[in-house]
Amino acid sequence: MTRPSPWFIAVLLLPGIGLIAVFIGAVIYIAIAQSVGFYNLTGDSGFSMEFWEKLIGRKSYWTAVRYSLFIGFWAAVLSVAVAYPLALWLRKPFKGSLTISAILKAPLMIHGIVAAFLFLNIISYNGLVNQLLVWTGIFDDPRRLQNDSGAVGLLFLQVWKNMPFALLLLTGAVQSIPQDTLNAAQDLGAGTVERFRRIIAPLTVSAMQAALIIVFIDALADFTFQTTVGPTNRQSLSQYMEFFRGRGRWNEAAGVGVTLMALSLIGAVLMALTARLIFRERPIARVVTWYETRRVEAQT
Amino acid sequence: MSGLAAKKIAVRFDAVDALKNIDLEVPAGSFVTLLGPSGCGKTTLLNVISGFLKPTDGRVYIDGIDVTDTPPERRDTALCFQSYALFPHLSVEENLVFGLRQRGMSGADRAKRLRDVVGQLDLGDHLSKLPNQLSGGQQQRVSLGRALTVRPSVILFDEPLSNLDAKLRETVRHEIRSIQQDFGLTAVYVTHDQNEALAMSDKIFVLNKGQLEQAGTPQDLYHAPRTRFVADFVGSANVMQARVVSRAQVDVWQVVTPLGPLMVRSDTPPEADNVLIAWRAEAVIMGHDPVNAVTAKVVRRSFEGAYTDLFFDVEGKTFRVQQTETNLVAGEDMTFSILPDNIVFLSDSVSKVAS
Ligand SMILES: Nc1ncnc2c1ncn2[C@@H]1O[C@H](COP(=O)(O)OP(=O)(O)OP(=O)(O)O)[C@@H](O)[C@H]1O
Ligand SMILES: [Mg+2]
Numbered sequence: 001m002t003r004p005s006p007w008f009i010a011v012l013l014l015p016g017i018g019l020i021a022v023f024i025g026a027v028i029y030i031a032i033a034q035s036v037g038f039y040n041l042t043g044d045s046g047f048s049m050e051f052w053e054k055l056i057g058r059k060s061y062w063t064a065v066r067y068s069l070f071i072g073f074w075a076a077v078l079s080v081a082v083a084y085p086l087a088l089w090l091r092k093p094f095k096g097s098l099t100i101s102a103i104l105k106a107p108l109m110i111h112g113i114v115a116a117f118l119f120l121n122i123i124s125y126n127g128l129v130n131q132l133l134v135w136t137g138i139f140d141d142p143r144r145l146q147n148d149s150g151a152v153g154l155l156f157l158q159v160w161k162n163m164p165f166a167l168l169l170l171t172g173a174v175q176s177i178p179q180d181t182l183n184a185a186q187d188l189g190a191g192t193v194e195r196f197r198r199i200i201a202p203l204t205v206s207a208m209q210a211a212l213i214i215v216f217i218d219a220l221a222d223f224t225f226q227t228t229v230g231p232t233n234r235q236s237l238s239q240y241m242e243f244f245r246g247r248g249r250w251n252e253a254a255g256v257g258v259t260l261m262a263l264s265l266i267g268a269v270l271m272a273l274t275a276r277l278i279f280r281e282r283p284i285a286r287v288v289t290w291y292e293t294r295r296v297e298a299q300t
Numbered sequence: 301m302s303g304l305a306a307k308k309i310a311v312r313f314d315a316v317d318a319l320k321n322i323d324l325e326v327p328a329g330s331f332v333t334l335l336g337p338s339g340c341g342k343t344t345l346l347n348v349i350s351g352f353l354k355p356t357d358g359r360v361y362i363d364g365i366d367v368t369d370t371p372p373e374r375r376d377t378a379l380c381f382q383s384y385a386l387f388p389h390l391s392v393e394e395n396l397v398f399g400l401r402q403r404g405m406s407g408a409d410r411a412k413r414l415r416d417v418v419g420q421l422d423l424g425d426h427l428s429k430l431p432n433q434l435s436g437g438q439q440q441r442v443s444l445g446r447a448l449t450v451r452p453s454v455i456l457f458d459e460p461l462s463n464l465d466a467k468l469r470e471t472v473r474h475e476i477r478s479i480q481q482d483f484g485l486t487a488v489y490v491t492h493d494q495n496e497a498l499a500m501s502d503k504i505f506v507l508n509k510g511q512l513e514q515a516g517t518p519q520d521l522y523h524a525p526r527t528r529f530v531a532d533f534v535g536s537a538n539v540m541q542a543r544v545v546s547r548a549q550v551d552v553w554q555v556v557t558p559l560g561p562l563m564v565r566s567d568t569p570p571e572a573d574n575v576l577i578a579w580r581a582e583a584v585i586m587g588h589d590p591v592n593a594v595t596a597k598v599v600r601r602s603f604e605g606a607y608t609d610l611f612f613d614v615e616g617k618t619f620r621v622q623q624t625e626t627n628l629v630a631g632e633d634m635t636f637s638i639l640p641d642n643i644v645f646l647s648d649s650v651s652k653v654a655s
Contacts, residue, residue: 180385186372187350187379188450189402198398202389280389292407 028261034254041250051251055259064240065259071151071236072220072267075158076212082159083166083211087174088200101171105164112161116228119157120146147232154230158219166211173207174200201279208279209272216271217264237263302363303328303486304349304454309358311344311510318344319510322358326454326503329484331477335497336507337533342490345507346456349488351375362453373402378447382459384439386431392442393427399450417445420479437468441475448479455480457489461496473500494534498522506530523580528648531578538619539646542577544570552640558615559594565640576646579638582607582622589637598630610634 033039037048055061090101107115123129123145130142145153177200185199201208223238230236235243237260244253277283306324310317319341326332334342347353349360351372359368367375378399386395396417400410418424421441431439440460447455457476461469477500480487491497497504498518506513506521506529514521514530525531528539542555542562553564555577564570564577596612596619610621610628621636628634 178383178385180381180383181387183352183372184379184381184385184446185387185398186352187377188399188446189373190398191373194402199387289407293411295408 031254031257031261034251035258037251039250042248051255055252055255060235061240061256061259064235064237064256065263067234068220068222068237068260069263069267071154071158071222071226072216072263073271074155075162075219076216076271078155078159079162079166079215080170080208080211082163083170084174084196084200086163086167087170090171091174092179101167104167107161108164108168112224113228115161116157116225119153119160119229123153147229149231149233151231151234154225157225157229158215158222161225162215162218165214169207169211169214170204173204177203197279205276205280209275212271212275213268216268220264220267221260303330304488305361306345306349307359307361309345309348309355309360311341311348311353312356317510319348319355322507322510322512324488324505326486326488328363328486330502331480331487331489331500333489333491333497333501333504334507335491335494335504335534336513337492340507341510342492342507343458344510346379346458346488346490349454350377350379350456376453377456378450378452378454379456379458380443380447380460382462384431384443384463386439386442386446388431391428391430392423392434395431395442396423396427396445396449398446403450413449413451417449420448420482421445421475436463437472440464440472444476444479448483448485451483452485454486454488457487459490459492461491462493469496476500498534504534506533508533524644525578526647528576528578528646531644531646535580536620537578537580539576539578540617540619542570542575544573544575558617559596559619562592562638562643563640564643564645566643566645568645570645571647576648577643578646579643580622581609581620583642584621584636584638586623586626586634586636588635591637592640592643593635593637595633595635597633598628601628601630 030039035051037051038045040046086104090097121127125142125144125146127145129145130139133139134142147153181203182195182199185195190198221238222236223242226234226236226239237256241253241256241260244250244256304324304326306322309319309322309324311319322341322345324332324345334345336342344353348355348358351367351370355368359366361367362376387398390398393414397410397414400413405413418427421444423438423441423445426434426438426442431442434442440463444460460476461472464472473496476489479485489497489500498521501518503515503517504521505515508529514526516524521530521534525534525537531537531539540557540559542557542564544553544555545561546554547569548554548563551565551567553566553570555562555564555570555575557577562577596614598610599613599618600611602609602611607622607624608626610623610626611618612621612634613619621634
């Protein structure tokens, strides 16, 4: 079979990928253009950095940036941290393992807003959690757990919803490591932690990166969870964007949107790079080894 | 006692007995081989020794210490895997020092051990390569080196040569043996290749269906197999039924066989009147000898290089005679004699074998 020309392939792909590219391109273009004064829906259009200057000058903007990064980062890290042990546990099939893995993936099929309200009910003042804590004597009286200012409830929900993504990705990766390879490491003295650090993590780092990126981007731009169970004294970037939009300040809303996109990109790249550096490249270990070899060579 | 000992090991998987009542002793510094066909439990026994499998019954001792409940990472054993199981993301050098890092050895000591092993195995040109950039033989050497660097009390090999071609297999076989002797390692070597077992071992344990058939030096097993299985598996001896007629001398018995009446010289008496006897294809003398002469027609001849196999049929069974030099061809009659010393009584009863 001869290979069709790349142009032909490109034309075939056009209706699918082409359309996606056009839409994404259009969105990014509009957002950027709007944030610098074009497509002004209410007043004169024209280039202006005025909206950016105002945005950057606001303390609330920076608080929202920090807060969204905080949620994105921890949601990603915690989801992956929870997914790894589960993926390893489910690596080899055992009786009931299929059922367990199906149940673990159930959150993928429950809409976020439904989950959020369910969660609110469970942790409400008269909810199950409070009842349990009072009954066991850990609390003397029910406490207010909703919308806690530390965003613990929000992060819990984020992990609950996003962990299955990470699990899906990691399960495949972890299963592709041969048992002999793990046994060899253990045979040479590597305990559970060392096996993870030296063998499992480096060999599954691509899946880990993918999971981190997907969860990070999703949690960074979260609106649903934040407005239902998030701290009331904080605003996520999506919330902040909605705040401007609701007041008809489209240019500033666009500015926040561009910020979100930029942070998604930069944050995702940084997280992926960091994961790779820590688990695969091991720069510090390399320097130490290099130094020690030099010293031994110098002695002989 | 130093070295390795496994006492009364039994392993059960659900309904299957993978190992039954195995006793294994490997004195320090010796090279012991587990020999047996596929599925006889060799890998299972290695897994018990290295700690990956907890025996249903029995104990494992290393240097006299009971390690049955010690996890693999804290047992002083190192296993060379059939699949090599090199760490694909680590360079050859990092593979080699992996065990030393886990033991928290300092960089200087690590470098010294590395140098020793690299010199021994001639891996100097490959240190910075990744495993997938190596040939099969090189990977095999890295896997060997990775186990050697930790200087384990017991080194275990699970068919380490089965992925190599015949020529390389022979070279590496000698390499392994000489390294084992140089370092004075206590080694357990698993194979289903009888030549490998005979050539390398101080002592061979023959396993069959999870049970120990016979243990002994290569010479013992070859010249004095005790069961039909061992006689057949180690060097494929000729096995046939025999009826004991009389005791001609203290250590000589007269028997009747499909090949006619024969004399057997044995230190141990036959276990019954109807027994199995075995003789080696090469342990015959051509020509007419007054004792144990046999005449038969050659039905097939097969030139094997160093020797030639001559096959003949008696009572529907094929027998084999081996000669280094022969002009006999198929269809000709040959006369040879089997010396009484070269025939052994087997201990399986005829009825058990017939079933
Ligand atoms: N985890 C297990 N569960 C159930 N049965 C097993 C398990 N591992 C091994 N067995 C069985 O135990 C028996 C011995 O297996 P083992 O792997 O020790 O054979 P082996 O002698 O190493 O064979 P080979 O030469 O083919 O490697 C086999 O019948 C095998 O099917
Ligand atoms: Mg095996």
